[in-house]
Amino acid sequence: MSNLLLVIFDLVLLAGLLGVAWRCLASTDLFRAVVLFITFGLLLALAWVRLEAPDIALAEAAIGAGITGALLLVTLERLRSIAVERRRGRPDQPPDPAGADALLHALHDPPPPRRTFVPALSFALVVGGLMVTALWHQPDAVGLEPVVDEHMGVSGVDHPITAVLLNFRAYDTFLELAIVLIALLGAWSLGRYDRLPARPAPGPILPGTLRLLVPVAIVTGVYILWAGSHAPGGAFQAGAILGAAGILLVLARPRDLPMAPSTPLRLGLTAGVGLFLAIGIVGLFIGPGLLGYPPEWAYPLIIVIEIAATLSIALTLVALFIAGRPAGDDH
Amino acid sequence: MEWLAQQLAPGLIYPTAGALLFALGLYGLIRRHHLVLRILALNIMGSGVFMVLLGIAARGEGAPDPVAQALTLTGIVVAVSATAFALALVVRLARITGQAMMLPGPPDDEAPVDDISREEHAPSAEYEREHRE
């Protein structure tokens, strides 16, 4: 019986997911699309819980819905300020042709032309259909779970996902950290940071919540980092939470960001990747291989790497939110 | 009913929904013009792929496959970094061309080509002044 209830819950959840996604993509107003996308993220977290993947649900909520949502909102804000700036037009230049409705144009995407509707829909459905048929023909339960259990003893941690992430497939995680770093380098190469257009509303609400939320965020972040070794959690989720706290701080003081000194900032950013590689190279010589830990030293090394990773991820996410290289970096 | 319940096991519904999400994302990607919407479509396609992966992980009775879940976590982080970089690029494009739309057409032959190797950057102070105008 409970199985039936679960099935109904699944169907409702998936229907809701698909509906939200469809509305999000079909909306002409960008703000509305972003809000719908954030709800889609949260529903997705629910789905991951349903699929018995709490870590992923946590990550999805923190990163998928939180960080991505924040990034999207700040981008819309920036697009609006660019449009306003252009609409005011510099005195010496002719008014921008988009002129009057520049504001509208910036955050409004007219419904697409009819002619691409039929081919796009038909192609998408056929591709989807082919994938569904492929999935339906697949045998069930063929995963690597037994292999992982077998090696858990040696991995140095109790939580299987953290073991896979930081020991068995350490190389993927390392590269993942590298990708985040590269994304930041790419964002920085585009240009100097620009003032965040949003100005904090005067009044006590924001400072008050800030004083409440930031310590709570830091405590939960550290807890999740620690719990990662034996329970759902880990570097990425902790990094995301601390990053969210950082973003809150940045939002509170948009005008004059402190002139972050370039070297310590860079060290912080590359701490995770650098340490990971250093330990990996040591593992190459005295351990079982590149990015491998000698069994007895596995646990402490993983913890050290997790801490460095959390620090780097948090800093990187905040920097990505600012999306401009600090002035200090240029001389 | 039992057969139906067995058929609608999570290991099968979620991958199917994931495939549909992938297709929906592809459709949205093809149709919509605004860059932010396209980035959203790509994210939705990504979520679709992760749903298929996690669906596969949850198949069978025992505990879900940790490797698949680890891969999904990695995928999510990669997706967010790609999205962040894409949004930064969109803002840069908007600042230069005034609109967040893709410029169709091959590099038009008359476009001014400023070659960075010739560029001598203004010292930071001047950049600041120019920026704050």
Add this chain to the structure above:
Amino acid sequence: MNALVWLAIPLIPLLLAVLIGLRPHRTRFNRWVPWAALPGLAGAAFGGDVEPAALDGLMLNTLLGLDPLGQAFLALTSGLWLAAGLFALSDRQDDPLRHRFYVFWLLALSGNLGLILAQDALSFYLFFSLMSLAAYGLVVHSNTGEAWRAGHIYLILAVVGEILLFAGFVMAIHQTGGDTRLTAIAEARPEGWGLALLVLGFGIKAGMLPLHFWLPLAHPAAPVAASAVLSGAMIKAGVLGWLRVLPLDETGHVLLGETLVLLGLAAAFLAALAGVLQSRPKTILAYSSISQMGLITAGVGLALVLPDLRPWLLMAVTLYAVHHGFAKGALFLAAGMTAQRPAGGAGRLAFFLFAALPALALAGMPMTSGALAKNTLKDPLYGADLAGWMAYTEFALTLAAAGTTLLMLRFLWCWHQAQQDIQAPPRADSRRWWAWGGLAGMSLVFPLLGIAVAPPEQVPAWVVLTGLSLVWPIGLGLVLGLLAWRWLPDRNRPWLQEGDLVVPLEWLAHASQRLWHSRPALIGIGRHPARLRWVRYRLRERLELAERVLTRWETIGLLFAAAMLGLYLTLWAG
């Protein structure tokens, strides 16, 4: 050593030509020009006993040497070139381009001497073409419109002749299996196309009937000394070629013989008729050369038809050639001497005598070289049994003498007319007189010399320098001359254009050229640059548009999906 001797004869004039060519301003060498023929004369005199020289290195192993036949021709050629050379020296005294004349003169001389000595086909062909091309320089020397036209036609025929000769030699030597000696060619009896080409090649040079029309044009245009040599010596090269190459052995070649006899006789009569209708002295002499060469051709033809009389007839042909050479040379020089007509009686008598003597010799006056030549040619015919029309050849030969006499009368009259308008006689130029006198004298001296030098057993035939068959044609000629003189009203206008056959041919050539130029200009698919550029611009425009459509974002998306479906379909369909 003997190689050096044989080589020296053609090389000395060649070296002299090079010397004069390189130093045109210095006239020091001009004086040596006539004497370049002297080694040839010496060779003719003593060459009998020097055996032929084979030079392998030179030009695919050339072979130089002298046989009795060659000796006679060499004597004629060098003697005539010597005399004409002397005459030319003074004739060209004040000509600004004389060094150019001397260069061509010496080249032609070396070619002429060389081809007589050559015993193998290649060197023969070398000297033959050298002589023909150099003669062109002499023909166009006076640089008048008429000279260019004559030169043009001469060159075309000379080149055609050479190339036909080349082809003939190739086919003949192919038949001999690679042996390039002329004797080998003759022994291998060339036949079919090879033989025809050889006969034609030499025929053009010898003025054979259908291809003779370059002669009456070239002679009046060329300077006097040049036409003397051209008509006297160069034409003989054709005959020498025939004698060397044709299958003159025991079996002979009846068909070829008969055609040659027919052509010879036709040439003799028709040329005489055409000559009489002319008014310029040198043209008349040209036509008389054609008619005399016709007789020689007939002689060669008879040698082919009657193989057993071959030695005798060849002797006759050689004698006739030498006689005609000297006589015609003298007559041409006479045509050149009009300006030297002395005022006084004795001088005037000698002047007229030197002109009349060779004319009479040509006509076959007894006791002259003409008589000797004609008798030796006709004597063997009496006994020979010739079938069909050939039987009348002997009569035709004698009748030809009448034609020649008539021609000579016409020449003397026109020559006399040409002297009327010359007033004050300049001072006598000894060199020209010597040259002219020498040649004129030869027509008398030659028969005596011939008897003295000829081998004893043939002496009886020599004695007959007289005979009725010599006299009656001359009488007939005189009678006809008188009749013509009285009846025909004006004697100075030429009745027939010079170079008879050439006139229609030239008209034909010009007409075809006009036709070729006026053909509708091919609708050229030439490049219309403007249109080409416009098409390229449109293409560039359309390509850019296509690329712009392709780059639109939804196209990329659609193409991506389409590619996926295409791949799936082909994989699935298999």
Add this chain to the structure above:
Amino acid sequence: MSDGGWLLLAILLSSLGPGLAIFFLPERRYGLRTLLNLGGAGTKLVLVGWLLLSVLRGDEYQLSIPLLPGIDFVLAADALSLLFATLSAVLWFVTTVYAIGYLEGSPRRSRFFGFFSLCVSATVGIALSGNLITLLIFYELLTLATWPLVVHRGTPAALRAGRLYLGYTLTSGLVLFTAIVWLTLLAGAEPFVPGGYLGELATTHETTLKVLFVMLMIGFGVKAALVPLHSWLPIAMVAPAPVSALLHAVAVVKAGAFGIVRVVNDVYGAEVAMELGLAAGLVVIAAITILYGSIQALRTDDLKQRLAFSTVSQVSYIVLGVALAGPLGVIGGLVHLVHQGITKITLFFCAGNFAETLGIHKISELDGVGRRMPLTMLAFTLGALGMIGLPPLAGFVTKWHLGLGALEAQFHWVLVVLIASSLLNAAYFLPPVIRGWLGERRTPWHEHLVEHSGPTRFETHWMLLVPTLFVAALSLLGGLLAGMSLSPLDWVTLIVERDYSIPGFAP
């Protein structure tokens, strides 16, 4: 690097080395550039001479570098390759002297001489190549090296000519490339063997070999200027005189002819070519080209155009000779390879002299040139008479052997073609000679050379005159001393004797 390979490499490098060095030489280093040029040419001459003597003594020279598994880059020196190599070496030395004189004071000479040496290395490479692939490599390198020389002047006309030249040669290069790959697939990367190395293939792959032969002929035919593929040659005459002299009269055109000789003699073999009826086809094409070239030459008034068209027809003599496939015909063809080279380069040098000294480009402007420049006119006359095929000169020897070869191979109509072409040759070569000697000049000469580089001791700059006279003398001696040993004819007889292995064969 098997025995003696270093000598072959030295010959190749003797022009490649200086060439590359000259590229990087600044324009004003006149002395060094001339030294490099002449030094390179001199060493090549000496080395080729040494090779000539040792090959005469009979020892073998071979060099092979593996390019691909089973296919290697082979240089070999057999009698035929030496013939072409000697010709190239001698004429390169002469043309270098001529080019130095001709390009006195003109811009971009380093670039010119750089590519010039590259061309000659390619030509010698073609001569010395041991198998079809090496031949193809040098053949394509020749195309690349000659293009910059054709467009040296940089005028739009030169560039159009360059484009056309590349269009023709590259397309044919591709056809040739495909054919050679196909042939290597079938018969393997065999070295050249007199009498052909197809062996039993001729019986099994009848039609394929025919198709391959046609493709090979198209490939080589463009450079050998066979009729439908010849129209780049007259247009490429826009290049400076030394280029049209050495390259378009000798190196490039000969490369094509040499390729055809190699294919017919050393790949297919005469018997197989006859058997498959390919030789007959080639004879027809060669004959058509001979006549067409001569007729076209008759119609143009421009001197270099006329010489170009005459090259088109003269090269086909070589093809005709080889296609006759009899010993005499092949001798005629191969000896013409040398004679045409010498005679044609004389004519082009004279044309270059007239253009450079008096600015004469048209035949109608040639009146009375004999008096102003007697030596050059004498050389021109020797060249012209040689082309017509008059006895003392080299041209005669060729026509003589071709005639005999034609009869020997029962192609009687070929003799008619030879006659017709000789007539046409006379028709378009005699008028300029006659104008030169016998015409007289009404207006005074436009002293082009004297204007921009001062009066000259002889009739023109000595560096222009001496090579012309030297080459004219060669063409005269080539014919006059044809019987001597080590003359081109004698060497060719040696080649044919070895190829056709007819003991004691005497032409």
Add this chain to the structure above:
Amino acid sequence: MSEAPAEMLPLAISGLVALSLTLAILATVWPRQAHRIGGYGAVLMAAAVVALSALFVAAGPEPESAATRVALGGWEAPLGVMLHLDGLSMTLLVLTGVVGLATSLYSLGYVHDPIERRQFWPLWLWLWAGLNMLLLSGDAFNLYISLEVVSLSAVALVAFTGTAAAVSGAMRYLLVNILGSLSFLMGVVLLFGEHGVLDLVLLEARTEIGPTERMAAVLMTAGLMLKAALFPLHVWLAPAHGSAPAPVSAVLSGLVVTGSFYLILRLWMGPFAPLATPAFGILVGLLGVAALVWGSAQALRSGRLKSIVAYSTVAQFGYLLIAFPLMLIESEAWKVVVFFAIVHALAKASVFLAAGTLQHAAGHDRVAEMGGVLRARGRTVFALGLAGVSLMGLPFTGGFIAKYLLLEAGLSTILAGSLIGVLWVIAIAGGGLLAAGYVLRMVAPAFHRGARDAGEAVSPWMDWVPLGLAVVAAAAGFAGTLTLHTLTLTPGAP
């Protein structure tokens, strides 16, 4: 001694990966010294690659002894990530080493502004590290991650100049890359769903013909075709490469696009080998011919030097597509395709670098107005010409040998009886002609008559590196046997 190199190999492979990552991280940490790290690092990296290749070739004639698989962290196949080195990846690693070294040296001269240097070098070293990892990785998901590293850094480098054309090109390139990666990932997920394994070698053992494999193959191939700009999906390449800085365009056209093609080849020789059907081969071949014609037509049309070269990449990749049907019939042909890709990468990189020098000197890269600079800069034009000759496939260059092998493969398919082979041969031969067309467009102005102005001063690196690389591209002609021998050391390949 023969087995010592085999032992050294795992250590050497891990060492190479570690070295490339260390360099990237060091450059990110000390941006001010980034260019020095980059310069010396490039030399170090090239030396390491050459040493590795020496070890690899010495390791043995038989493929099995040479090809090595390194378990990262000591965890064997199904669990951990395996690095896989065999003939195919070794040769491409050497190629990446050579082109990477040349581009680094060139960038020392090209990017001389202190601020830009700090941004450029870290991204470039990450890109290089990503390429090395892509070539070495033997795990499907790891391939996805490496592809992401390469794509992100490549996009950042394309957007480097900051002009409108560059940023919009980079945007389009980023979207294309993400779409391609997601499609690739979906394929990997499907395969994981079917077989539960991620390692390529294990996958190859398990795959059989079924809907999943077919859909996975389609998804992965389409994704990689998008990244490798193969014909219908090529449109992003010209704007991106045309407006990127010269060293970046050289690497993109040379290595990144070739890397994606390497992946397609690896998949279709490994896991998806049984799936290939003749119809599939013919479709891909036709796409190749269309690429050849379309790319060449666009190259002949476009007016800017860099976009000509970019379109020439699209055209030359047509050859690689044509090689697919050849591989189906003539199984040996895969070595020919790889050799062609190597030679093309060398030549294309050299042409782009030369184009960069000319653009720097002239201030613009409109071909019509570059006559003066082309005439003045003989050395660079010679490099452009020499590399162009290699693109055309004319002698004394690698291109010639590559075209020889391609033609040989094409002709042997005809001999084996496939009639469509004639179309492939004509396309291969004709391609050279079209290449001649657009190379001539670039080189011909140098021979026009007219003034010569050398334009801006150019650093010695920018003057000599293109020529050096062009000479290496030409010398590849003589390295034919060595390369093919190394390629044969690929176990499992026909």
